[in-house]
Amino acid sequence: MIRCTIIVTEAFEGIYLNLSKQPGTTRFAESGWGWKPSGGGDTFTLDHTQIVQAQWSRAARGYEVKVLSRADGVIQLDGFQQEDFDRISRLFKVWYSINLDNKEHALRGWNWGKAEFGKAELAFNVQSRPAFEIPYSEISNTNLAGKNEVAVDFSLPADGNDTGTNGHLGGARARGKKAGGARDQLVEMRFYIPGTATKKEKKEDGEDVTDGEDAEEQNAANLFYETLMEKAEIGEVAGDTYATFLDILHLTPRGRFDIDMYEKSFRLRGKTYDYKIQYESIKKFMVLPKPDDIHTLITIGLDPPLRQGQTRYPFLVMQFKRDEEVNLDLNMTDDALEDKYKGKLQSHYEAPISSVVTDIFRGLTNKKVTKPSTQFISHHEQSGVKCSIKANEGHLFCLDKAFMFVPKPATYIGIDNIQSITMSRVGGAMAASRTFDITVTMKGGAGEHQFSNINREEQQPLESFFRAKGIKTKNEMADDSGALLAAALQDEDLASSDDDRVAATRGSADEDDESVDEDFQADTESDVAEEYDEDHKSSGSDSDSEMADADSDAPAEEIEEEMVERPKKKVKTAK
Incomplete structure (x- = not known):
């Protein structure tokens, strides 16, 4: 007796998996369904026990079947025709015991609505219809951008050709892989969420606390942010x-x-x-x-x-x-x-x-830790030299295979990509004699990087390192060294002559400071203003006495006696 097993399948051509760039063939069977790209590649399969929900809706390439799986989140199959609905709805009901829900999207174009957190995606609903959905697997980060504003960042693929449809890591299993299917990629979305909202706490038995009990009311944007962090597994909830x-x-x-x-x-x-x-x-x-x-x-x-x-x-x-x-x-x-x-x-x-x-x-x-090259030691026996990129000061470090400038703008330059390095002086004669600049020209016309205001003492260590790495180096400072020296000396002569000129214009001021006025007598009577009267209290008298007290090491009684014994000022009385 021969037993024959017949496997019944339903096939659909021209179907795109998770926004993939190339179509493929989708086959549904009682045990599950699979997708294989038409141009060749690995097949994506899903067992029927993993299917939780299914939804039919209008999409970019026709109509879409969105499947919610237990382990892989949301999986999208796009490219069906409108007449395929009855056929697919029947096989989901018979083989998987799941209803294929027909969802109509909101087409009003409103940018305000209600956000609802589902099992695997965030839905933005307008008048109880979804305007768009965001799978949690596509969210890389979220931040509170303001008091009532939440920013949502989306994951990006390693390259534009990576759509997450290759191998066992395909489909919704890989975070951010779907974004590779499109030429233009959405990288950020912001939600403005005003008002307050009530956060329901869980009881010990798992039931929600009713509004009349210990429901906590807080800022609606904060509650949205915290819920999204938990749902998208961002932060501490992602693991220990x-x-x-x-x-x-x-x-x-x-x-x-x-x-x-x-x-x-x-x-x-x-x-x-x-x-x-x-x-x-x-x-x-x-x-x-x-x-x-x-x-x-x-x-x-x-x-x-x-x-x-x-x-x-x-x-x-x-x-x-x-x-x-x-x-x-x-x-x-x-x-x-x-x-x-x-x-x-x-x-x-x-x-x-x-x-x-x-x-x-x-x-x-498991990353390699890179440290500065042992072939370079600066004049001050350090691993980096101080310099600037435009108006930003920082330090340039010489690594074995690259140069690194930090902190801002952080610039990494691979030695293999360098065509030549030019050392030159920029600025006036005195400034150029103390510092110099280096210009790094990249291969293939990729531009150049200029590092300025490098200490003149670092020229020899840097030049030796460039030659040790086989970098073509041009030193333009040697050509104008004589002219710079003459200019520097000229500046020194000008500076000294200016000093002499200033001294000459002062006349005999220095001599006057050393001469003695023989007509001056300290004890003679003279006309003085009212503020010098002994009974007049000036604004600075208190501070002067405080300074005298602070500077003196003598006891307070001795200071008081000295102040009493001080001779009184003679005041000229009016006749």
Whole structure:
């Protein structure tokens, strides 16, 4: 006896998964459904037990089936025709026992409505119809931009071709991957939320507290912000905090932030802005000793960069005191420390705070720590030299494979991308004799970087480092050294002649100061004004006596006696 099993499927062509750039084929079966790109690639599948809800609505390429899964959040299938609704609705009902809800979007164009937090997305409703939905998986950060304003930042893909549809990390499983499907990408949205709202607390049995009981009323924008932080898993709710560093000074962006370090990300908490940054976004990690012998700078390169409104920060620059030590115990079990981070992290740290932060970052991110090159030592035996980019002062550090200027604007220049370096003097004769500038010209016409006001003493160490790295160097200062010396001497002659000229115009003032007026007699009678009368109280008499008391070491009685024995001033009486 032969048993034959027939698998019934429903197939649809030209379907786009999660805003992918290329279409594919979607097949529904009783066990689940899958999607395969037409141009070749990995197949995305979803088991029927993972399907929670399904929704049918109008979308960009026709009609869309939005599936809410237990593990992957919201999954979008776009490109269906209107006549496909009955067919798809029937198979969802028969195979998955789920109703395919037909949702109509609000088309009024209003920008005010009501925000509702669902299981996997935030819906903005206008007259009880959704105007748009935002999956929590696409939100990277949120901040209170004002008293009644909340800013929502969206995740960005590593590149425009990455849509999250490749391999086992495809679809809604990867945060921010959907944004790669479009040429223009939405990066920020702001909600204005006035008034107050009531926050319902949970009882011990899990039921909501009624409004008549201990319901807490607070600012509506704050409640929206806190709810979104929890739903989108931003901040502390994303997992256990392994380590926390409080009130760390950041030079870029400027301010003080608390640093919370998690398993796969870290968070900066400030008074105005909060940032959640994935470890995979860290591309460079540099420890730079500041030439003041007091501070150490930790510079972190990010891609995509940190955003604050319209400003992008591709580098974080933190400043630590070298003599400040910290005593820290990692919030991590011994088993996790042994299994995941053996030889990378320690359970207890007692060292300078810059070293502890560096070690924990290195252990959690597996990133290489870059330090200044040992081939360069400045005239003052430091790793960096003081200079300026336009009006911004900072320090230029020479690394083994790059140059790094911090703090603002933080500039990273790879040595392999440098075509040539020109050393020159800019400014007047005296200024040029003390400082010089270097201009770094990049390959392929990528522009140039100019660093100015470098101490003249740093010329030889820098020039030696350039030659050691094989960088083509042009020294324009040697050509005009004779002219600058002559100009400097001329300035000195002019300065000395000016001094003589000023002395000559004063006449015999110096001689008059040393001469003695023989006609002057201290005890002779003379006409004096009223304020010099012994009975007249001047405004400065009290302060003069106080200064005399302060400067004198004698007892108060002796000072009083001296003041009594002082001869009285002679006053000329009118006849």
